[in-house]
Amino acid sequence: MKALVYTQAEQLRLQELPEPELEDQEVVLRIEAVGICGSDLHAWRGHDPRRKPGLVLGHEFVGVVERSAHARIPRGKRYTGNPLITCGVCEYCVQGRNNLCSHRTMVGMTRPGAFAEYMSIPATSLIDIPQDMSAASAALTEPAATAWHALALTQRALVRPLQECRVLVIGGGAIGMLAALLLRHAGARALVVAELHAQRREAVARHVACETLDPLAEAVAESGFDAVIDAVGAKATRHQALSAVKPGGVVMHVGLQDWASEIDMRRLTLSEITLLGTYTYTTADLRATVDALHAGAFGDLGWVQERELAQGQQAFVDLSQGRCAAAKILLRP
Numbered sequence: 548m549k550a551l552v553y554t555q556a557e558q559l560r561l562q563e564l565p566e567p568e569l570e571d572q573e574v575v576l577r578i579e580a581v582g583i584c585g586s587d588l589h590a591w592r593g594h595d596p597r598r599k600p601g602l603v604l605g606h607e608f609v610g611v612v613e614r615s616a617h618a619r620i621p622r623g624k625r626y627t628g629n630p631l632i633t634c635g636v637c638e639y640c641v642q643g644r645n646n647l648c649s650h651r652t653m654v655g656m657t658r659p660g661a662f663a664e665y666m667s668i669p670a671t672s673l674i675d676i677p678q679d680m681s682a683a684s685a686a687l688t689e690p691a692a693t694a695w696h697a698l699a700l701t702q703r704a705l706v707r708p709l710q711e712c713r714v715l716v717i718g719g720g721a722i723g724m725l726a727a728l729l730l731r732h733a734g735a736r737a738l739v740v741a742e743l744h745a746q747r748r749e750a751v752a753r754h755v756a757c758e759t760l761d762p763l764a765e766a767v768a769e770s771g772f773d774a775v776i777d778a779v780g781a782k783a784t785r786h787q788a789l790s791a792v793k794p795g796g797v798v799m800h801v802g803l804q805d806w807a808s809e810i811d812m813r814r815l816t817l818s819e820i821t822l823l824g825t826y827t828y829t830t831a832d833l834r835a836t837v838d839a840l841h842a843g844a845f846g847d848l849g850w851v852q853e854r855e856l857a858q859g860q861q862a863f864v865d866l867s868q869g870r871c872a873a874a875k876i877l878l879r880p
């Protein structure tokens with residue numbers, strides 16, 4: 548089969564690899580579409596010690612069951628999946644918070660990913676989709692579920708309903724875009740997206756139909772928002788998030804570009820700000836997100852671009868150099 552292999556920093560090569568073996572309780576999927584994630588880009592730059600050269604990346608997939616070693620999973624059915632392979636029995640798994648599983652591993656990290664014609668995955672990791680769902684929409688489930696989970700945690704921490712809240716989203720990449728689309732759908736009272744890249748600001752304005760701003764050119768209102776979603780997670784955006792949130796408000800930290808920075812604990816304490824972290828999604832979030840995507844809660848997805856798997860290297864280069872207005876590129880094997 549053809550697979551896009553991460554061979555060295557900033558290098559993906561289309562190679563001929565053997566098709567995956569069918570393991571006990573697993574299925575082999577023929578991949579229809581797979582998204583390029585910020586974490587794939589991070590690995591490609593050589594910045595992720597867990598994703599080593601020789602690996603097939605990619606964990607935002609939709610595919611058709613080609614071979615099945617599980618009684619309830621038929622050949623020919625289409626699925627997306629949870630790329631986090633979880634144990635099912637630890638404290639977190641039994642609470643339904645399997646994103647925090649103590650023994651989790653991951654597709655496209657600890658086992659081969661979906662930038663290939665075929666990929667194997669445990670049957671228990673599959674997520675049902677309506678069989679007529681478009682491949683592009685289904686492949687967006689994983690990043691959309693990340694936004695879904697982050698907003699669910701945010702809403703739990705807010706004192707008033709979202710319909711009464713002014714929300715700032717920092718970052719117009721895929722997660723920022725998906726969060727903004729969901730916030731608009733959920734009826735946030737006011738919504739502003741801050742993004743440096745002019746083409747991405749235009750895409751947000753067009754597809755989310757909300758206010759946008761360039762944080763380098765315009766000041767973000769201090770104490771102006773009930774909730775701030777930081778979908779970048781850099782030192783500068785964390786600082787901006789804490790300054791933009793109103794007293795008593797919520798800062799949701801989703802992106803993780805920089806690992807460390809000073810936090811103004813005085814403001815956090817005296818203004819009773821809730822600072823939250825979020826990691827991926829639970830299986831329940833993925834299922835809910837499939838329904839929401841299928842019902843059109845995330846809009847028309849016209850901002851998503853599709854390319855051939857063979858053009859993968861160029862897609863990574865374009866995303867890395869900010870030459871691409873699309874916040875998400877899907878590859879088609």
Ligand SMILES: [Zn+2]
Pocket residue numbers: 584585586606607689690
């Ligand atoms: Zn991802």
Ligand SMILES: [Zn+2]
Pocket residue numbers: 633634635636637638639640645647648649650651
């Ligand atoms: Zn577990």
